[in-house]
Amino acid sequence: xxxxxxxxxxxxxxxxxxxxxxxxxxxxxxxxxxxxxxxxxxxxxxxxxxxxxxxxxxxxxxxxxxxxxxxxxxxxxxxxxxxxxxxxxxxxxxxxxxxxxxxxxxxxxxxxxxxxxxxxxxxxxxxxxxxxxxxxxxxxxxxxxxxxxxxxxxxxxxxxxxxxxxxxxxxxxxxxxxxxxxxxxxx
Amino acid sequence: xxxxxxxxxxxxxxxxxxxxxxxxxxxxxxxxxxxxxxxxxxxxxxxxxxxxxxxxxxxxxxxxxxxxxxxxxxxxxxxxxxxxxxxxxxxxxxxxxxxxxxxxxxxxxxxxxxxxxxxxxxxxxxxxxxxxxxxxxxxxxxxxxxxxxxxxxxxxxxxxxxx
Numbered sequence: 001x002x003x004x005x006x007x008x009x010x011x012x013x014x015x016x017x018x019x020x021x022x023x024x025x026x027x028x029x030x031x032x033x034x035x036x037x038x039x040x041x042x043x044x045x046x047x048x049x050x051x052x053x054x055x056x057x058x059x060x061x062x063x064x065x066x067x068x069x070x071x072x073x074x075x076x077x078x079x080x081x082x083x084x085x086x087x088x089x090x091x092x093x094x095x096x097x098x099x100x101x102x103x104x105x106x107x108x109x110x111x112x113x114x115x116x117x118x119x120x121x122x123x124x125x126x127x128x129x130x131x132x133x134x135x136x137x138x139x140x141x142x143x144x145x146x147x148x149x150x151x152x153x154x155x156x157x158x159x160x161x162x163x164x165x166x167x168x169x170x171x172x173x174x175x176x177x178x179x180x181x182x183x184x185x186x187x
Numbered sequence: 188x189x190x191x192x193x194x195x196x197x198x199x200x201x202x203x204x205x206x207x208x209x210x211x212x213x214x215x216x217x218x219x220x221x222x223x224x225x226x227x228x229x230x231x232x233x234x235x236x237x238x239x240x241x242x243x244x245x246x247x248x249x250x251x252x253x254x255x256x257x258x259x260x261x262x263x264x265x266x267x268x269x270x271x272x273x274x275x276x277x278x279x280x281x282x283x284x285x286x287x288x289x290x291x292x293x294x295x296x297x298x299x300x301x302x303x304x305x306x307x308x309x310x311x312x313x314x315x316x317x318x319x320x321x322x323x324x325x326x327x328x329x330x331x332x333x334x335x336x337x338x339x340x341x342x343x344x345x346x347x348x349x350x
Contacts (some may be wrong), residue, residue: 021244040247044270051232052271055244055252058205058228086250087230157334175275179247186249
């Protein structure tokens, strides 16, 4: 199972009331290419996608806010798990695509292979879904995504995946244009 | 000293409904005041860059936040400013305690940052004003006008005993 397949599976089950925050690098590119536009495609600010998602969830309680980030990003901003658990917005959901690598910069290994997601998230008292596994069928993945989207609380869906990012062109929007598009779609 | 309840009322009147940050002893009265009000919601952050991330999300959502931190915390938010809040034109008010000046002579951990705080703000192209007892409402007006004109972060520097 690859990250881009999970993003494609997610795109196929979205209702249209979601606001995605995607982490810098491959994940933002994949969300741009495979999901309805516009979304909040982060280009930099590594470690901050969860905090950005928390801010959006608080300001737009009527939207379902989905944060999609990799293991490198999660580890850089691990403290934000404590913050979101403390604030606990019902409309915030986190998808962690853990390929155990900084795939965008050339597949250098992260230290995430030592993580046990259920224990980690239980420790932060964050409701979490049964992880997506490498050997899951795409139908199984879609079901796990549906269950996660259907929860009425803060929830994290971890996905343990292989590294194979497709070659995608860069997002052709300047970040100022991304903000303009998001503001226009807020109204 | 500025009355914290009046201070928050003025910020709320000017459209700010969220706050985040990491405390400074200079802001203890202000942070305590969040317990008494419902107009501005405070989200305690684990790091100052996380607080800038939260304020950025709030701005993406069409609302406004202010962020409190020590100037030591300002030293941790460079990337959150340059590759997020400034790059995406996300307005927010940074309220930064100016540690490392004379009252902090026994706190060497603040000395160097205190000396370079203005250079660090200027270096990252963050417009800033010193908040004082006398004309604080006018200073807030100037700062928020600039924030709205540029749609980018602006900062207030706060010395001991002001807030």
